[in-house]
Amino acid sequence: VVQLVESGGGSVQAGGSLRLSCAASGATDRAACMGWFRQAPGKQREGVAAIYRVSGRTLYVDSVKGRFTISQDNAKNTVSLQMNNLKPEDTAMYYCAARSFTSGGSCLNWRDIDYWGKGTLVTISS
Numbered sequence: 001v002v003q004l005v006e007s008g009g010g011s012v013q014a015g016g017s018l019r020l021s022c023a024a025s026g027a028t029d030r031a032a033c034m035g036w037f038r039q040a041p042g043k044q045r046e047g048v049a050a051i052y053r054v055s056g057r058t059l060y061v062d063s064v065k066g067r068f069t070i071s072q073d074n075a076k077n078t079v080s081l082q083m084n085n086l087k088p089e090d091t092a093m094y095y096c097a098a099r100s101f102t103s104g105g106s107c108l109n110w111r112d113i114d115y116w117g118k119g120t121l122v123t124i125s126s
Contacts, residue, residue: 002026002100002114003026003115004023004098004117005118006021006117007022008021011124011125012123014086014124014125015086018083018122019081019082020080020081020083021079021080022034022036022079022081022117023076023077024078024079025077028098030100031053031099032101032103033107034051034053034096034097034107035048035049035059035070035079035097035108036050036097037095037097038093038122039092039095040092044110045110046110047059047106047109048060048081049069049108050070051070051079053072056072059108064083067084067085067086068082069081069082086122088124090122091124093119093120093122094122097110097116099113099114099115
């Protein structure tokens with residue numbers, strides 16, 4: 001089992017920045033990739049960014065490309081999401097997630113995720 005704990009959410013004005021962090025513990029060597037999902041009220045959970053733990057390859061949803069950057073520190077078992085030029089439509093609960101090697105599938109598809117954090121709220125005002 002992999003435990004995930006998020007931190008760093010908050011409220012900022014449009015155009016501002018926030019940095020989310022996720023601390024992983026437990027069987028972290030089982031995680032093929034880690035990433036961030038978000039869910040706004042009344043909307044489906046969507047994959048925002050993911051990073052493969054071995055190769056470091058990153059994936060982003062189109063709406064955040066050029067504004068968000070995902071990074072990892074494997075020695076500390078942490079994954080971070082730097083969010084710049086934030087927009088009101090970025091407002092959501094953000095969840096840290098991990099997919100195991102055995103699951104397969106996409107690191108940005110919530111159906112393929114094995115482990116979830118409890119989430120941290122990000123609110124962007126216009």
